Amino acid sequence: MSTTISDILGRKRETIDKAVIRFCGDSGDGMQITGSQFTNTVALYGNDLATFPDYPAEIRAPAGTLPGVSGFQVHFSSSNVYTPGDSVDVLIAMNPAALKMNLPDLKTNGILIVNSDDFKETDLRKAQITVSPLEDHSLDGYRLFAVELTKLTRAALKEVGLDAKSMDRCKNFFALGMCYWLYNRSMEPTLRWLDEKFKNKPQLVSANKLAMQAGYSFCEATEAFQISYEIPPAKLSPGTYRNISGNAALALGFVAASQQAGIPLFLGSYPITPASDILHELSMYKDFGVTTFQAEDEIAAVSSAIGASYTGALAITTTSGPGMALKTEAIGLAVAVELPLVVCDIQRGGPSTGLPTKTEQADLLQALYGRNSEAPAPVLAPSSPGDCFWIALEASRIAIKYMVPVIILSDGYLANGAEPWKIPAVSELAQIPVHFETNPEGFLPYKRNPSTLARPWAIPGTPGLEHRVGGIEKQDVTGNINYEPLNHEHMVRTRAEKVEGIAQDIPEIVPEGDPSGDLLIVAWGSTAGPITAAMKPMREKGHRIGHVHLRYLNPLPRNLGDILKRYKKILVPEMNMGQLVMLLRAKFLVDAESYGKIQGKPFKQSEIEAKIEELLD
């Protein structure tokens, strides 16, 4: 649907359903801030959206080079948005390197805004380009706007009194102003943000404001753009919304869990991309009594959390794959001493250091089996940035109720990607019951609750409950050191049974789409968006497709085996070599097919659609 009106200059304003914009430039060009500001503004306007920040691991690769390119993509719409978009409608490229890296994703006839001031011979050389693309007609298939961003920004800021370098750092806001004009958006939210962000640096407030307003006016006054766009608000379910990233949602979820449980929150963490933002976020919430401990290493991070849990806190640790590997032994200890703990693994590309800033889902088997011996732990996975909040609450509930370490598998895409999130009322949040043992009468450290098999949580400082626990095998009930063969088998089986029993305490899964038919897509984590987006057109073509998205990976929903039997084929898209599919094949003896993508990038909707077509034709 699109309607068009004209303004007094005869320029058109077209109402459209959705758009995908990507800002790209050098790591030092402020593309992440520019993208976040645009996102915030369209969110406040009421569009549904999804974002994809994509930046290099290096803080500042040499300026203007290909490895230094940073990008931020936002897809916003008047309808539901499930992915950041396969290709882009508008590309803002601040230099030749950014143009070269991102042009392949721009749609034919898409809008291309480049900073023509940065296409000198030296700039081209840094991007390994010989002939300027602005002159060789290679951009003829796009609507090219070569704008002297540097020169125009400097002209706008000449009264502010900044040096040339500082003025040039405002040119991203010139570009942002242009985009606000192009999509007919108010600059108000960003003006407010600037006041707050630089409240002690008034010069920077006015410089960035002037640059943004100049960009807006440039479009208004010149006849550069013959068209602008209007994307009406989306029809989201009623409520109060905010924009939220996965990492922020996890942090809020844990604060909420601590409040609902009535016990203090403790985070032991060591900085690692892309998990560090959770540490940053939680370190601000001292007013909620949150203790954050930046440990000397990953092992101390999880160990301190185990100490805090032993002492009665809701204890968590946050990391990514390499840190997860280091925490392995300590997680095994938490399994053995049966203490509550939540471990967040924000997955990234591997092995080893791998792709620190890029996404992957290849730690599933590590989370499930990456410990010595039989060390079962529940594993949960959020399916969207907002879902991270709910997963944090659920993981905390399970950890406390069953006295067990719980692993959350998020990933770089969920962690940094953002979406509008309907804010829950606190009254909607379930209480998390906590029982600290206080009665010395008949107290034994491994006397289990018969229904959950959880042992009592008996914290230091409680008179009469002095007792010893440890990683060494112990006798059930008494907790005394015990190496007897049958006791060991009993303990191994009991720990497994306790985790399996959680299946009775989690919801059955209901497929999206068709309840039976040609194809079932089984997936987990951040692939939810592109799969959900692909389902609609494929089902409209007459295919009978269902989709189950597993938030619980251990234990699996108790009815999953039945669901798998209702479809002729099973497809398992994952950003790995086929880890979930291996589990499904092993556990349910089904001929599930793997679709793996291991490029550090999320699936595109079109890729899922093509795979579905391939399987069903």
Next chain:
Amino acid sequence: MTTATLPVYTKKDFQTDQEIRWCPGCGDYAILAAVQAVFAELGVPREKFVFISGIGCSSRFPYYMNTFGFHTIHGRAPAIATGVKLIRPDLDVWVATGDGDSLSIGGNHTIHMLRRNVGLKVLMFNNKIYGLTKGQYSPTSEVGKKAKSTPFGSVDRPFSPLSLALGSEATFIARSVDVFQQHLKETLRKAAAHQGSAYIEILQNCNIFNDGAWETITEKEARSEQVVQLEHGKPLIFGKNRDKGIRLVGLDLEVVALGSGTGEKDLLVHDEHNPNPVYAFALSRMDSMPGFPTPIGVLRALQGVPRYEDLIQQQIREVQARKGKGDLAKLLRAGDTWEVKA
């Protein structure tokens, strides 16, 4: 005002019903006896004691103490104990560890615990050998040590544990010996009274894999010639007839015979509160200098350095005083929000 009355404890109250699984004749028995005796005197309710250990012979310690106890994983006891202290600064948390557990696999946690001055009392049993894994050399074994993994002698240079602790900004370092019961108890009492990390090296005999490692110190005849007992405010004098002392010449320590013109006034006077670490550093490695005695007692006890857990809690209280207790509904709605109407 109500006065809580503490139960009167005896050593027995700190013994457990667990079968002790150390080798007969192990130095650990003596350390256990001293700790149980001292705990009974400290005036701390039993449920407030927590004993945390890593892995090794020394780390079985918690099972034999009738307190809260946590036998964890190799080297990590200081990190786990830090978590305990951050949540409950009021608990009296002790760590049992050894030269392998604390200085090798757990070296990183040891130095950072000391740097932060977490209020933990660390008993580091130094027997200069790996006992539980049956006799490999350790980071405190002497060069040339013939052990299971070094049949031709170790070429590793050893640590001086107390030098390392001092370099890690430790506020309390002390040394005692398993068989010197009275001295050991006195050292434990001083450690218990210290605000912040207390690191105690206990010279302990492994009679199976490294028997006699400390013989030159513990042997009755040699003892007084080989050991100098540090006492705050007293000169450094040793010898069977108290006829030798230690003095400072330039930056070097020197052993001098007393009499014939050299008297107590020429000797170093022990000052455990000396803020300058140079003195304590010299003491910490004196034992490895030929002709010098091994100092035992408190080498350094810095006063007035805040405990890590108190600073962390204080920051939380300050933020809460300034901003009020957190309101979850407000937090969830922080930043820009918008309404979608039905």
